[in-house]
Every structure is written in C-alpha cells, then in structure tokens.
Amino acid sequence: MIRSTRSFTLALSTAAFFTVAAIGSAGASQWLLPEAPAVTVMPTVDTLSQVQLATTAGRYRDGSFTGVAFDAYFGLVQVQANVQKGVLVSVDVLDYPNHQRTSRSINRQALPLLQSEVISAQGTRVNIISGATLTSRAYLRSLKSALSRAGA
Amino acid sequence: MRDTRLIMGMPIAVEIIDDAPFRLMDDVYDFFANIDNRFSPYKPASELSEYNRGNIATSGLSPEMREVLALADRTKVETNGYFDLKRPDGLLDPSGIVKGWAVRKAARIIQAFGVQNFYVDAGGDIQTGGKNRNGEDWIVGIRNPFSEHEIIKAVKVTECGIATSGTYVRGLHIYNPHFPKKQIDDIVSLTVIGPDVLEADRFATAAFAMGDQGIYFIEELPGIEGYIINSSGVATQTSGFGEFVVS
Secondary structure, three states: OOOOOEEEOOOOHHHHHHEEOOOOOOOOOOOOOOOOOEOOOOOOOOOOHHHHOOOOOEEOOOOOOOOOOOEEOEEEEOOEEEEEEEEEEEEEEEEOOOOOOOOOOOOOOOOOOHHHHHHHOOOOOOOOOOOOOOOOHHHHHHHHHHHHHHHH | EEEEEEEEOEEEEEOOOEEEEEOOHHHHHHHHHHHHHOOOOOOOOOHHHHHOOOOHHHHHHHHHHHHHHHHHHHHHHOOOOOOEEEEEOOOOOOOOHHHHHHHHHHHHHHOOOOOOOOEEEOOOOOEEEEOOOOOOOOOOEEOOOEEEEEEEEEEEEEEEEEEEOOOOOOOOOOOEEEEEOOOOEEEEEEEEOOOHHHHHHHHHHHHHHOOOHHHHHHOOOOOOEEEEOOOOOEEEOOOOOHHHHOO
C-alpha cells in the first residue's frame, strides 16, 4: 500500500494555504515560473480564525493527526496535520488512501502506440494554468478536525 | 480588465482584453454565483439539493438544470457509462460537467458584449478567445501534479477549451462508475483540449474514470486531444496533442 501525499510546508501565516500560484497579480498577465506573483485567496465561508495554529511551542501534541474528509464540491479533501514540538509544521493532503492494482482485460494490441515521456519542468511563459485547485473550505475543515485531535 | 474571485470553492479568473463596460465583470461573477446557488451539493436550499431530496419534480426543474442533466445523459452514452452523475449513494452530482458548462456560458456572456479577446478560468477549466494583451496566442501551462508551482507543459489554446481532471490536491474526486470501490490510482492527471471547455471537461472527467485506458478513449474522439500523467510521472499524449505544444 502506498500512501501518496502532497505536503504543504507552512509559511509564517496560515494565509499561505490559500496562495494560489495560478493567479497573476493585477496587471501582470504573463509571468515566468517559479517567480509567479501570487494572490492570496481568502476563504469565503470558514475564516482563518477557525483554524488556530500554534504560534508558541507546546500548543499541540506531537505526531501526525488525520482530519475528517470533507466534501470539496468536486470531491473529498482529507488532510493530515504534522506536529513537532507542539507546533504545526506541515499539512499533507492525503491523495490515495488505498493503492490497488487491478488487471484489465482490454486487448492492448488493438490500441495505437502513443508517444510517452517523463514529465519535466518547463520555463515557458504562460498566461493561465490548468490543473487541480486548492479547495480552501474543505481543506480548512479537515485541517481543523485534524488539529482538534492534536489538541493538548 | 482582470479579476479573480473565489466561488464554488475555487478561484475563478476572468481577463477581458477588449474595451468593455465595467459591469461585464460583475455580470460574469453574478452568473457563477447563481450557478453555485443552483448546483451546489453543499447548499441545502440549492435546486440540486432540493431535487435530490425529492422536493422538486423533474417537470419543475429550471431550464439550466434540465440542460445540464440532458448533457450528462448524452455524455453517459458517449462514454459507455464512464460518465455518470449518479453517485454510489444514488444522489445526483453533476459536478463533473457543471464547471465546464458554466465556463462556456460565461464565455458566451462575454462574447455577447462584442468581446473577442478574453479567457475564463474556473479552477483550471479554461475557455479562451482571441489573443492575449500582447496580441499573442493564449498559452496555458499544465501543472505538475507532483509539484504545484511547476509547469510541465505549455500549450497554445486559441479559440478552444482545456480542462484537467486529477486526483491531486483535491483528493480523489472521480470514481469509476463500473467499479465504484476501485480507486483510480494509476493516473494522477488528465488534461484534455477540445473545441470548447465543456467538451474538454466532460471528456476529461469520463476518460479519467477509465484509468490508464482513458487516453486511448480520447485518441478515438475527433477534435479532442489529451495528455495523461501516471503515478510514476510518465506522460502519454494523443497523436494530435503535439500540435498544441509550445514547450
């Protein structure tokens, strides 16, 4: 079983969770990664104050705490809060709780041969980004529940 | 003018290059807010929630809801049942199609004002029109599913739509209707380019549910191209995808 996670390192403030690099700042329609100007998107329903992060040591118990999975409109989001020395140090988004491989009975010989490559970073200037999005509300709720489990 | 607002739990970005009345931006965001109020599975008072609870008869549905449900039915047939808005619990969840549908509608609202050069981006489902502010083609970056600040492909999308389905960041949000309990774990990201964002979105959702076979389904569709990334970081593209690639 593989537990694949995405890790978000905490910056100085909780607002870092909502930094969406895909959004250029006003007036900058083009930008070059990784120096992307970022806009902080504030959550609409839950507020940052609902997730109280430990700013001083000893607020939470050390360890990893898994939050409840919340519906993020397009799916479920579940996070794991990692606490060291009483302080939240990182949050993992749990992507694959299970890893099962099932063989399929599709006749591969009938399929066309398509070009494959190992993905690698590109430095091209882009206007817009396509990819999955951070869903702040479900993320916050799951984090909040994880931290309540870590409560000292 | 350019704006980004958080609606439906995701950032929605709109850029309008042409001169247009300032209220056009508000009109577009009002439209998205209305869609959220109608289709949100969160909101107990949304039309979708009321319909799922049996409080609204099919005959009493709004034209918008009927349109989306009809589109979903068509997509289910076209994808051999891989697109199915009925969840394992029996409730309807049109999320896999509403986003692309709404972005296409928003693009039409903008075009109705005579605007030719613009884009609308709802959480990575993008419709472009014309050129960017430098008079160049719009370039869309495909995000590295393993590293959110990294672009692993840049594609030129002129007068077409692009959408990405993935398991990353949001967690697993698509399941295989034929095997609801089987995790779709062999692919992590599927980007689809189509004649418009709705076509891209609905086929991205369905093909993603097919796992690593989804790219072959996309290959068979005329006018639709795809780029799939598996959990080992290997990408496979359809035979016509390369025409869109900048780098």
